[in-house]
Amino acid sequence: MVTEPTSHRLALPILLATLLAACAGTSDGGSSTGDAPADPPGPAPHEGVPSDQQAAPAVPSAPDLAYPGKGFIVHEWGTDTVVVGSDGSLQPGLHHEEEDLPSFVYDRLEAGSLDGSISTNVNVKMETPVTYFYAEEPLTAHVQIAFRKGIFTQWYPAVRDFYPPIIAPNTVAGVTTYADPAFDPEFPFGSPMCSEMYGPSVNGLLQWSTFEILGRDSDVPLPEAPLDRFTWAHARQVGANPLRVAGVPGATEAPQHERFLFYRGLGNFDLPVRVTAGTGGAISAENTLDEAIGAVFVLNVGASAGAFVAHPQGITTGGTLVERAPSLDGAPPLDEFVASLGASMIDALDATGLYHDEAVAMVNTWKRQWFRTPGVRVLYLAPQAWTDASIPITIDPAPADVVRVMMLRVEVLSPEIEAADVGAARRLADPSLAAGAARHFDDLGRFAEPRLRRALALLGEPAYGEPLLARIAAGATASAARE
Structure with a gap:
């Protein structure tokens, strides 16, 4: 699927970078490409890996659920994560990491500081889209992805x-280190117009301008990502063609190999379904699109048990799904719940x-976060047109077929959860109770910031x-910078 000539695609970031440099009062806007040494190549060890992180055994696929061996085909899956208040409001502060990424993965600041080349107001965390390529013969491709x-x-x-x-050091007055104007509210823009134009976290762009889709039987070294530390290797357990990306001049000449293209992002935008919560586990999920939503799962996960309700038919155009988070009274043990929900979700994904x-x-990549993290959440499949x-x-040459699947994760703050958070936030005013109140939020991990922000807003x-x-x-400064 090609939307514009390759030459125009390559010129766009150069033009935009020049404009940003001019706004910063410099003709040298900093770097925008880079590379970094990979971990030593080798297979990911499985010995000693927790059972939740073990790769599932290969499952024979029906002919229509596996690459047919003919044609150029692209498939992609990923997830967006949001936290919503009981009134459906999206909560900011979602830049925190839940899973470490391998050290060979690039981030904006790292890539921008190489030769040749923190915001808390985001309310949507786009996580692990991975893009697979299937071809009967090797070929060269160009890919551009935009994030409006x-x-x-x-x-x-x-x-x-x-x-x-x-922005590179000393190319802008007062900036002595590598700086990210998109996520730095103190960045010294040259004018209010430039601040308004380039300050918001919008208009992201990535270009893999040329890479090789290798033969299907090619045996190539992949950077090490052991499953006892990273879920990364789960995404490699597919029949996609391996990829080779040439080294980047000024950083490293060594080619890089992987089974997919990976990217992640942060943004501010509304999602297709507006989820609200009432007392007693009441959940309302309103489809705001003019097309149907895919399968929906409503989960209630406790420390040792979990329960879910599946709606494989999804939500009709303009419809509202009214459900209740299932009770944990008599719910199956966590391992049993995870196995049952995983099988149901795989069936829904097969249908996409x-x-x-x-x-x-x-x-396998997301089951620990989706299925074992305590809380009430809604998971649903967005239509591909929305993605x-x-x-x-933009892919050149154009594939015969492109399938893109996004599972959206909504962490729901029920009135009961909000009341507990508000109570803890109130105790911060009492020095004798403040330490215990702080622990309440610290124990929430990556969701501590959005839940504390919601509680303080209610107060x-x-x-x-x-x-x-x-x-x-x-x-979370370090993880925010790496995002």
């Missing part, structure tokens, strides 16, 4: 160009047009909550 309402924050293999660019091994890889509009992809933004909020946000 967000910015790409991590990727692998190396891209030839990304936008917005990173993904190959069966891709569906298994997606569930294509949100993160349009009218009291000043006594600011120190804890600042600490929680600052505690």
Whole structure:
């Protein structure tokens, strides 16, 4: 699927970077490409890997659930994560990591600081889209992905160009280190117009301008990503062709190999389904699109048990799904729940047009976060037209078929959860209770910031909550920078 000539695609980031440099008062806008040494190649060890991280055994696929061995085909899966208040409002502060990525994965600041080449207001975290390529014979391809309402924050293999660019030290007055104007509210833009134009986290762009889709039987070294540390290797357990990306001049000349293209981002935009919550586990999911939503899953996960309700038929155009989070009273043990939900979700993913091994890889990658993290959540499949509009992809040569599947994860703050968070936030005002109140939020991991922000908003933004909020946000500075 080609939307514009390759020459125009390659010129776009150069033009945009020049404009940004002019706004910053310099003709040298900084770097926008890069590379980094990979971990030593080798197979990912499985010995000692927790059972939840073990790759599932290969499952024979029906002919229509596996690559037919003919034609150029592209498949992709990924997920967006949001936290919503009981009134359906999207909560900011979602830049925190839940899973470490291998060290060979690029981030904006790292890539921008190589030769040749933190925001807390984001409400959507786009996680692990991986793009697979299938071809009967080797070929060379060009891929560009845009993110109109967000910015790409991590990727692998190396891209030839990304936008917005990173500003190099001493190219802008007062900037002595590598700076990311998109995520730095203190960046010294030369004018209010430039700040308004380039300050928001929008108009992200990645270009893998040329890479090789290798033969299907090619045996290539992949950078090490052991399953006892990373879920990355699950996405490799598919029958896609391996890829080779040439080294980036000025960084490394060594080619990079992987089974897929990976990218991740942060943004601010509304999702297709508006989820609200009432007391007693009441859930309402309103389809705001003019087309149907795919399969929907409503989960209630506890420390040792879990329950779910599946709606394989999804939500009709303009319809609203009214459901209740299933009770944990008498719910199956967590392992049994995970196995049952995983099988149900794989069936739903098979129905989207993904190959069966891709569906298994997606569930294996995310089952710990989706199925074992305590809380009430809604998972649903967005229509491909929404994905294509949100993160349009340009592929040259044009594939015979493109399947893109996004599973959206909605962490639901019920009135009961909000009341507990508000109670803890109130205790921050009492020095004798503040330490215990802080632990309440610290124990929430990556969701501590959005839940604390929601509680403080419900309380009218009291000043006594600011120190804890600042600490929680600052505690994620490293991961935020790597995003």
